[in-house]
Amino acid sequence: QSALTQPASVSGSPGQSITISCTGTSSDVGGYNYVSWYQQHPGKAPKLMIYDVSNRPSGVSNRFSGSKSGNTASLTISGLQAEDEADYYCSSYTSSTTLVFGGGTKLTVL
Amino acid sequence: QLQLQESGPGLVKPSETLSLTCTVSGGSISSGTYYWGWIRQPPGKGLEWIGSIYYSGSTYYNRSLKSRVTISVDTSKNQFSLKVTSVTAADTAVYYCARHQGSGRMEFDYWGQGTLVTVSS
Numbered sequence: 001q002s003a004l005t006q007p008a009s010v011s012g013s014p015g016q017s018i019t020i021s022c023t024g025t026s027s028d029v030g031g032y033n034y035v036s037w038y039q040q041h042p043g044k045a046p047k048l049m050i051y052d053v054s055n056r057p058s059g060v061s062n063r064f065s066g067s068k069s070g071n072t073a074s075l076t077i078s079g080l081q082a083e084d085e086a087d088y089y090c091s092s093y094t095s096s097t098t099l100v101f102g103g104g105t106k107l108t109v110l
Numbered sequence: 111q112l113q114l115q116e117s118g119p120g121l122v123k124p125s126e127t128l129s130l131t132c133t134v135s136g137g138s139i140s141s142g143t144y145y146w147g148w149i150r151q152p153p154g155k156g157l158e159w160i161g162s163i164y165y166s167g168s169t170y171y172n173r174s175l176k177s178r179v180t181i182s183v184d185t186s187k188n189q190f191s192l193k194v195t196s197v198t199a200a201d202t203a204v205y206y207c208a209r210h211q212g213s214g215r216m217e218f219d220y221w222g223q224g225t226l227v228t229v230s231s
Contacts, residue, residue: 032214036217038157047221048218051217051219052215052217091216091217093214097170098159098171098172099172099216100159104156104157
């Protein structure tokens with residue numbers, strides 16, 4: 001199972017919006033609405049930010065939103081804040097009854 | 111508040127077996143609603159799902175690791191465990207235990223803090 005494809009890095013200034021893409025295949029991202037997004041700060045465990053493509057867990061800011069089109073899912077962060085600087089990972093359920101992660105994207109807040 | 115805590119040796123020799131345990135507190139591993147999984151992250155690299163288990167003992171694994179991995183559960187101790195055989199330097203990683211909803215709903219909503227396992231002689 002190949003990892004989902006994410007850009008290695010993205011950046012934005014405070015207050016701006018950024019979008020991180022996550023590209024898979026029809027056997028994972030395109031075939032199921034089970035895409036999740038995680039935020040990971042250095043030395044910390046990942047934190048669930050989005051599940052089932054576009055749902056936010058309780059306590060996650062509504063500045064974070066998710067969507068999907070075809071085999072590509074996206075995470076959008078609006079009103080960028082310094083604390084959003086972190087690594088972001090997508091994941092998807094697959095047709096093999098397994099889970100695959102993306103390679104991760106480093107977000108830099110300028 | 112649910113908490114997960116990984117434990118086990120931080121150093122394992124090449125060709126030996128890596129063994130870790132995840133202790134769950136603040137909730138029952140036998141609740142029937144959740145699955146319990148292992149994820150690892152090599153230093154400076156991305157996340158890799160290893161496998162998951164249901165309290166009944168039903169398991170499913172990452173196909174790339176399946177031949178070397180065993181996940182088991184001990185409901186009496188509210189723990190689940192990971193074994194990886196024939197380890198190499200490529201198995202050096204931070205290992206996390208975490209909880210998810212079900213075989214399709216594989217979003218991990220609670221995580222342990224992670225434990226670094228180094229494979230070296």
